[in-house]
Amino acid sequence: MSKPNSLDRSNPANILVVDDTIANLEVIVDTLTSASYSVSAVTSGQRALKQLQRQIPDLILLDIQMPEMDGFETCQKIKTHPETAHIPVIFLTALSDNNSIAQGFSVGAVDYITKPFREVELLARVQTHLNLHFLTENLEQQVQHRTSALQTALEQVKQSQLKIIQSEKMASLGNLVAGVAHEINNPVGFLNGSLSNAQDYLQDLYEHLELYQKHHPPGTAIQEHAAEIDINFLLDDFPKLLQSMQGATDRIQSISNSLRTFSRADTENKVKANLHAGLDSTLLILKYRLKANSLRPEIEVMKDYGELPEIACFPGQLNQVFMNILANAIDNYDELTQQFSYKELQNQPQKIKVTTTTLPDRGAIEIRITDYGRGISEDVRGRIFDRLFTTKEVGKGTGLGLAIAHQIVTETHGGSLTVESEVGHGSTFIIQLPLTQGESYS
Numbered sequence: 446m447s448k449p450n451s452l453d454r455s456n457p458a459n460i461l462v463v464d465d466t467i468a469n470l471e472v473i474v475d476t477l478t479s480a481s482y483s484v485s486a487v488t489s490g491q492r493a494l495k496q497l498q499r500q501i502p503d504l505i506l507l508d509i510q511m512p513e514m515d516g517f518e519t520c521q522k523i524k525t526h527p528e529t530a531h532i533p534v535i536f537l538t539a540l541s542d543n544n545s546i547a548q549g550f551s552v553g554a555v556d557y558i559t560k561p562f563r564e565v566e567l568l569a570r571v572q573t574h575l576n577l578h579f580l581t582e583n584l585e586q587q588v589q590h591r592t593s594a595l596q597t598a599l600e601q602v603k604q605s606q607l608k609i610i611q612s613e614k615m616a617s618l619g620n621l622v623a624g625v626a627h628e629i630n631n632p633v634g635f636l637n638g639s640l641s642n643a644q645d646y647l648q649d650l651y652e653h654l655e656l657y658q659k660h661h662p663p664g665t666a667i668q669e670h671a672a673e674i675d676i677n678f679l680l681d682d683f684p685k686l687l688q689s690m691q692g693a694t695d696r697i698q699s700i701s702n703s704l705r706t707f708s709r710a711d712t713e714n715k716v717k718a719n720l721h722a723g724l725d726s727t728l729l730i731l732k733y734r735l736k737a738n739s740l741r742p743e744i745e746v747m748k749d750y751g752e753l754p755e756i757a758c759f760p761g762q763l764n765q766v767f768m769n770i771l772a773n774a775i776d777n778y779d780e781l782t783q784q785f786s787y788k789e790l791q792n793q794p795q796k797i798k799v800t801t802t803t804l805p806d807r808g809a810i811e812i813r814i815t816d817y818g819r820g821i822s823e824d825v826r827g828r829i830f831d832r833l834f835t836t837k838e839v840g841k842g843t844g845l846g847l848a849i850a851h852q853i854v855t856e857t858h859g860g861s862l863t864v865e866s867e868v869g870h871g872s873t874f875i876i877q878l879p880l881t882q883g884e885s886y887s
């Protein structure tokens with residue numbers, strides 16, 4: 446007899462035989478065992494169900510006519526239980542009437558063998574159904590594998606889509622900002638140089654004027670003109686004027702530097718950077734949104750910066766994180782204007798607080814960005830880092846901001862991004878980044 450297990454299974458197939466007639470049982474068991482099957486035998490439906498709790502066979506041969514629980518009922522019970530529903534059941538029946546056969550199929554049997562059976566037929570049917578059973582199992586496993594592989598691939602596509610959107614969004618903003626900074630730089634450089642020349646020239650003119658006054662005492666016309674233009678005030682004020690012009694150009698130059706800090710293109714490797722510079726430049730870019738408008742007062746930014754060592758990071762990407770969180774805080778104040786009047790808002794804190802600290806115990810630095818707005822309910826809090834989750838109107842939010850921020854902080858920098866919030870009181874977003882990159886912490 447050939448080996449019964451066609452699908453290269455290392456263990457012999459296991460068959461449960463259920464028959465109340467011991468003589469029958471013995472013949473079937475003998476036939477199957479001599480064909481190298483592993484066989485268990487029981488004499489009633491109840492015992493069969495008990496045996497199934499201990500061991501799941503690959504196939505069941507089930508007698509129809511048994512006292513108490515007949516084969517139909519036993520089969521029904523087997524098919525309703527999720528653990529055993531998949532086992533193929535072949536009925537053994539002395540009844541060859543069509544009704545019994547139909548009933549057998551309707552309760553879930555895959556085939557029937559009439560008694561007295563012929564050995565060859567029994568083995569052929571058993572083998573066929575075992576093959577079918579193993580093939581189905583195999584197929585299901587393959588489908589499962591493929592499905593999970595597809596799911597992984599889909600997740601990867603989603604992640605890379607997110608990365609592309611993130612880098613495109615950042616690149617276009619970065620390019621714009623870098624372009625503006627570059628354009629500002631030349632005229633400001635020229636102004637700066639000219640102002641310092643002007644100061645020198647003015648000094649020379651003063652000295653010259655003094656010489657004139659000394660050697661050519663002024664006539665009436667000159668004295669009248671001096672009074673008219675208030676020469677003493679002018680001489681006193683002119684250097685101050687030049688100095689404040691110098692102050693203003695210095696300020697423009699530092700704004701331009703900030704813009705360049707914000708738009709710095711990230712290299713392939715992490716670089717050491719000061720995160721305060723990143724936070725400041727991001728706040729500068731958002732300054733126009735913080736200003737008062739006809740619906741609400743100005744949003745005040747309070748900085749509580751601690752000592753932060755430089756950390757190895759992708760500064761451009763971290764700026765994007767700050768940008769997304771700060772923009773959400775401002776959005777939240779803007780949304781409050783739908784609910785409250787300008788006057789009412791004046792009595793509520795319109796503030797954003799940025800706190801930075803080093804946490805030596807955790808080997809991390811921490812940046813907290815707090816707003817005192819409407820807060821985030823527990824239900825929403827569970828979903829804010831999900832891709833495409835937004836509570837904003839169509840066209841106002843894409844629901845990507847925090848998903849991107851979360852990815853940058855956790856995956857790219859091995860840190861954590863969490864939120865604490867109380868409805869009606871505001872929210873704090875907490876970014877923690879490991880001091881030593883390459884090591885992440887939980």
Ligand SMILES: Nc1ncnc2c1ncn2[C@@H]1O[C@H](COP(=O)(O)OP(=O)(O)OP(=O)(O)O)[C@@H](O)[C@H]1O
Nearest residue numbers: 773774777829835836837842843844845846847848
């Ligand atoms: N400071 C905050 N206060 C209140 N709700 C917030 C705050 N920050 C985030 N949220 C909630 O989290 C949601 C998701 O924010 P996320 O930045 O991911 O998307 P978005 O701001 O809606 O859209 P965008 O992609 O344009 O940023 C917001 O729609 C908002 O409901």
Ligand SMILES: [Mg+2]
Nearest residue numbers: 769773846847
């Ligand atoms: Mg957002």
